[in-house]
Amino acid sequence: MPNTPLNVLYFNFSTYSIHNFFPETERERERERERRAISNQSMETEGSSFETSEVLATFLASTPLLSESWQLCNLANTKPNTGFLTEQIGDIGYVAFSSMEMIPESDICYGELGPLDRGNNQLFSPLHRQINEGEDPIKVHTGFLDLFFAIYSCPDFVTQMEELMKKSKSIVITGHSIRGTTASLSTLWLLSSLQSIHSSLSVLCITFGSPLLGNESLSRAILRERWDGNFCHVVAKYDIMPRLLFSPLSHFSPQLPFLLKYWQLSLTSPENKKLDLELHDEAKEEIYRFVLTDLQDILQGGERMATSTLFWPFGSYFFCSEEGAICIDNASSVIKMMYLMLTMGSPSCSIEDHLRYGDYAKTVSFQFLNQRSFMPGDLPESCYEAGIALALQSSGIASQEPVANQVKDCLKMAKRMGRTPNLNLANLAIKLSQITPYRAQIEWYKNCCDESDDRMGYYDSFKLRGTSKRDSQVNMNRMKLGIFWDHVIEMLENNHLPHDFHMRGKWVNASQFYMLLVEPLDIANYYRDGKSHYMQNGRERRYKIFDRWWRERRVTEKVNNNRSTLASLTQDTCFWAKVEEAKECLDRVRSERDRGKLDFLWMNINAFERYAAELVESKQVSKDVLAQNSSYVLWVEELKVLRSQLMQFPVQFPSIVDAEVVP
Secondary structure, three states: OOOOOOOOOOOOHHHOOOHHHOOOOHHHHHHHHHHHHHHHHOOOOOOOOOOOOHHHHHHHHOOOHHHHHHHHHHHHHOOOOOOEEEEEEOOEEEEEEOOOOOOOHHHHHOOOEEEOOHHHOOOOHHHHOOOOOOOOOOEEEHHHHHHHHHHHOOHHHHHHHHHHHHHOOEEEEEEEOOHHHHHHHHHHHHHHHHHHOOOOOEEEEEEEOOOOOEOHHHHHHHHHOOOHHHEEEEEEOOOOHHHHHHOOHHHHOOOHHHHHHHHHHHHHOHHHOOOOOOOOHHHHHHHHHHHHHHHHHHHHOHHHHHOOOOOEOOOEEEEEEOOEEEEEOOHHHHHHHHHHHHHOOOHHHHHHHHHOHHHHHHHHHHHHHHOOOOOHHHOOOOHHHHHHHHHHHHOOOOOOOOOHHHHHHHHHHHHHHHHHHHHHHHHHHHHHHHOHHHHHHHHHHHHHHHOOOOOOHHHHHHHOOOOOHHHHHHHHHHHHHHHHHHHHHHHHHOOOOOOOHHHOHHHHHHHHHHHHHHHHHHHHHHHHOOOOOHHHHHOOHHHHHHHHHHHOOOOOOOOOOOOOOOOOOOOOOOHHHHHHHHHHHHHHHHHOOOHHHHHHHHHHHHHHHHHHHHHHHOOOOOHHHHOOOOHHHHHHHHHHHHHHHHOOOOOOOHHHOOOOOOO
């Protein structure tokens, strides 16, 4: 049983990848991310290298975290009937899953990717909120999902988890082998639950030798929710299990049941490892060869490797060797490192390494402190190259090995790819400040239009604009702002920005304000050219995306919608497009003779009339909407006149008899 309180050991996780173990406010996190990114710009070549490999690995190894988690897994193995164990030590709650429990062969041998939200369950609902257009649905291994549901359906599990949540400030969830996937799914469920109740409880998942869980869409969704820092997957240098699902299981389905039984028997009774269930060398060779070949095929796909494999890593990967450990959180680099390390092994050690996590957990910290063979004169003068050399040694690969240069390239790629999105974000923040004058000039233009003697207001003034320098400048600013935001979306969709970019308050609010201010001008420009049906045919894709960001934003404060004055900007950015469609309906009413079409037109007119009246009453419109000569006010007056004329013929026009006239 663990006897070392861990609440004093996590004081600095937010400095590295596992930032969620101690929560900060949204604004503090965003400022800190941008500050670090900007400060790192001048160190792109040299700088503080390996924040996600050597430094984080050293930090984890210098604490009892790994050894304590492994002890919990062993303790859970003494209770195979329940399948899990919960412990409370100080302010830390622990959950460990037994790897000794008999798991049906079908759960891994014949499982396949299936929907995470199977059966319309809402256990993981936050992950499904931000699926991008054209992105595959989130899928996980069906057998592993069944194992989780088997645990989740036990009343004791939910009850004990609720008790831990009440007593703890932080929770550690851990599991070995296949039960590592149960730990990951339990963590995802718990994070989803905590988000729904706005809890500040910190959660950390540590798995040992866990197979992959789901597809790339799952990995992206976890990144978007900022949950990647809640997962640390410990992988032994040669262990075949974390690499197994890079190959179709059909390649070695005859050997796999024996492999699983061999591991289970070895863990239960190490002295029986040489009994009948020991795998023959031919079976080991076949499994090893299939996985190695398929991993190589994936890597040769280059940029296409995200679509050339079904399963995909997420979170941080802690690679252990006899010489130490490195930690990588970039998925592409994780896959490459899995391949390169495996090439250094053999079929036999790829099987045996799955049983050595206890040894690694006990000794990894000593390897960092005591077994460095570098002499000061042997280290490169460049601190960047020195970091490369130390990380290479921690991976257990000597510099003279054939794959050493490839491993160095992989580590460099992991560093660049892990830092570039934040650097791009810092640059984007600078550009956002640089376009502020364009937005300010449009705001000034709106104020001038609203106070103008012609009393047309912002929308109509721009729609009927002339060729003055002021009008031309505003139109140019409108286009420049559109180009900036289209570039932002392009960067996000090409993975050049952090995956959770669209959930950061600063950018959600900035995009919403831009849309409120500028989309009325886009609508005016659209109808100025004589076009129709803006919302179906003319609305820019960026606005649809910003709408989704705003709907899915994380609201931390209660919003007060009881306004005492008119809004500075009309809250429905498509309001003027709806006015234009209502005007078109009114024009068609005058000439339409078909009774069914007339009823449809009046239904639309009455619906918009009620909707607009509600907006005006709740003061969610800007003053330009109610300007004396605005399109909306003129439409209301025109509707009153037409309605009063047609009311004299109730038999011919029954659709308007019960209409609610706006005063």
